[in-house]
Amino acid sequence: MKIKYIFILLLALPSLFSCHKEEVEDLFDESPEQRTNKEVSAIRDGLMTSEHGWVADYYFNDSTMHTTMLFRFDEDNRVEIESVYEDYRKRESNYSIRYSQQIDLIFDTYSVMSLLVDAVKKADFRWELEQNSEDSYRFVSRATDAEGATVLVLNRADETALAYMEELFEINKMRIKITRDPSKSFFRNLAFTTSPLKLSFEFNAGLDVATLSGLVNEEPITHTTKVIVSKTGFKLEKPLILDGMTISEFTYSEAMDLFLISNEGGPEGAIMYDNAPAFTIPGIADYFLSNNFSIVTDYSNKLLPHIDAIKTDIPNFRAFQLYASWGYLLCLTDPPHDGKNNWSGFANVGYYKADEDRILLDPSNMALFKEWFYEVYKTNTSAQLFINILLDPNGLYVVYDSGNDFFLISSSYPDYYVKVTLMD
Numbered sequence: 368m369k370i371k372y373i374f375i376l377l378l379a380l381p382s383l384f385s386c387h388k389e390e391v392e393d394l395f396d397e398s399p400e401q402r403t404n405k406e407v408s409a410i411r412d413g414l415m416t417s418e419h420g421w422v423a424d425y426y427f428n429d430s431t432m433h434t435t436m437l438f439r440f441d442e443d444n445r446v447e448i449e450s451v452y453e454d455y456r457k458r459e460s461n462y463s464i465r466y467s468q469q470i471d472l473i474f475d476t477y478s479v480m481s482l483l484v485d486a487v488k489k490a491d492f493r494w495e496l497e498q499n500s501e502d503s504y505r506f507v508s509r510a511t512d513a514e515g516a517t518v519l520v521l522n523r524a525d526e527t528a529l530a531y532m533e534e535l536f537e538i539n540k541m542r543i544k545i546t547r548d549p550s551k552s553f554f555r556n557l558a559f560t561t562s563p564l565k566l567s568f569e570f571n572a573g574l575d576v577a578t579l580s581g582l583v584n585e586e587p588i589t590h591t592t593k594v595i596v597s598k599t600g601f602k603l604e605k606p607l608i609l610d611g612m613t614i615s616e617f618t619y620s621e622a623m624d625l626f627l628i629s630n631e632g633g634p635e636g637a638i639m640y641d642n643a644p645a646f647t648i649p650g651i652a653d654y655f656l657s658n659n660f661s662i663v664t665d666y667s668n669k670l671l672p673h674i675d676a677i678k679t680d681i682p683n684f685r686a687f688q689l690y691a692s693w694g695y696l697l698c699l700t701d702p703p704h705d706g707k708n709n710w711s712g713f714a715n716v717g718y719y720k721a722d723e724d725r726i727l728l729d730p731s732n733m734a735l736f737k738e739w740f741y742e743v744y745k746t747n748t749s750a751q752l753f754i755n756i757l758l759d760p761n762g763l764y765v766v767y768d769s770g771n772d773f774f775l776i777s778s779s780y781p782d783y784y785v786k787v788t789l790m791d
Contacts, residue, residue, distance in 0.1 A: 403466045410496065411464045414440040414504070419524040420447075421504075422532065426518040432573065436479065437532050438521065449532070450479045451539035470496040472506050472519070494519050537598045544619060545594070545601055545626070546572045550668040552640040552781040553766070553774060557614075560635035564609075565645035568638050570594070579607060582646045600626060609634070642781055644724065644764060652720045655765045655773060658791040659692035664772070665786035670756070673749035680743045680750075687753075689787065691718040696728065696757065698740045711740035713754075721762035725778065730758050756783045 414421070420439035426432070437449040446462045461475035473493045494506030494517070501523075508517040524532070547555050547570065557566040557579060566581035566588075578591045592605035599618055606615035612634050617626040626638040655661075663686055666674055678684045683700040688710075690697070697712035704711065714736040717729030735741050744750045757763070761778035768774055768786065776784035 407464050407466050407470060410470055410499070410504075411440075413499075413501070414438075414464075414521075415442055417523045419526065419529050421521040422524050422528050424520045424522075426520075435532070435535060437524065437529075446474070448479055449536065451536060451542075472496065534598070538596050541598060541600065541619065542572050542575075542596050545570050545577075545596065548640075550782065552642065553667070553764075553776045553784045554641040554644055554781055555638065556641040556645040557638050558636055558641070562634070565641070566590075567645040577601075577603060580645070583609065600629065643778075644766065647722070647724050648767070649723045651724050651765050651767060652722065652726050655789070656691050656718055656720060656726060658789040659690055660790040661689045661691070661773075661787040662790055663687040663689070663785045664788050667782060667784045669780075669782050670753065670785065673752055676749035677743070677747060677753065680747050681740075687712075687785075689718075689757075694718065695736060696754070697736060705737070705739040708737045708739065711737035724766075725762035725764050726775075727760075727762040728758050756780065757785075 417440075420437050423436040423438050425434050425436060427434075434451060436451070439447040440462065441447075444461055444463060445459050447459050450458075458479060463473050463475060465471045465473060471493060494508050497505045497507045499505065503523070504521040506519040506521075508519075522528075555568050557568050559565075564581065564583065566579040569578045569580075570576070571578075575594045575596060576591060577594045578589060580587070580589045582588075590605075590607045592603045592607075595602045595604060601617055603615040606613045608614075612632070613630055614628055614633055614636075616629045616633075617638065618629040619626055620637075623637075628634060628636045674684075681698065681700060681704055683702055683704055685699045685701050688695070688697045688699055694716045695712065695714055696716045697710045699710055701709055703709045713730075713733045715732040715734045717727075717731065719727045719729060721727040740750075744754065756777050757775075759777045759779050764774075764776040764778060764781075766774040766776060771789040772786060773789065774784050774786055
């Protein structure tokens, strides 16, 4: 009997499924492609319809860094970007809204987004739409693990937001002034009108942290504190107390290009670019000279154009190298510039201690090492300038950076300096 019921059920199944199939209707009136195009158009239209643009909060470098920008999208697939980066105060870029597996926002041309990618290697210029509303869009990057995750959040701007952004831009202009200008002297010190005391001043713009260091009553001090930046100057969150006087507030003088101490009842003084370090570190010259081999890895802004000019005559240029014990000052190329010798430059260069924090490269007995660099040197004025900076008769200040890295700064022209890495 059970077999009979099962047989009847099997006969009925096809008709059951057939009936169900006939009842199914399309859930959408449009094709998938039409729906996708409509969604992409809605996102593009939404971005273009904000009268005052969009406040963009951008989290990059694995979300450890953040910046705020102002975007204005137009119907010609152009976006105007106002950012806190000085050289990119207001720039334009092409953009597109596309659909792959999700809706993507892509900046097609070089912009501040590309600048951030170049600078930190963990920024991006392409994102997937994660969520959105009428007044907000959240995009998450399509970056690889090497590039790092980034997040771009757009919020519709109003007049209040515009005023906030303008103030933010003005504050960042001041932040740029607080940051050491790489085209000026390497040394930046807090000096006092009525005292010979000087403190070195360093500022980390990414963290808004200042460090003042020096010798007070022959005792080393290091004062590190967060900084509150304003449109007119800055304030040390943790005041520096010297001889019972408080130092915390600084006002920028455009005419003098100085940050003047502005505490009521505080000492007179200012943060300025200087010709020498604020204090001497004993033994640093000896330590540097005790290492034979170092390689130049970076150059000050004043030297960079000259290095580029050297490369025009030495296209295979790799680096300049210093050999303190062996007395060499060499240029390295790969492949060899003359087809035979990777290295060329000068031998019998004297490396001496000029002071506790200065070294001297003495050319008195200098001789040629191979000849191809000298052939370039004879006619390339940039090569002549670079070698003359290293051979400064007043010596090179030695300043420790980090790890095995040091700066060598011309005593005569402290806006000319190089960064070197000790290789021994």
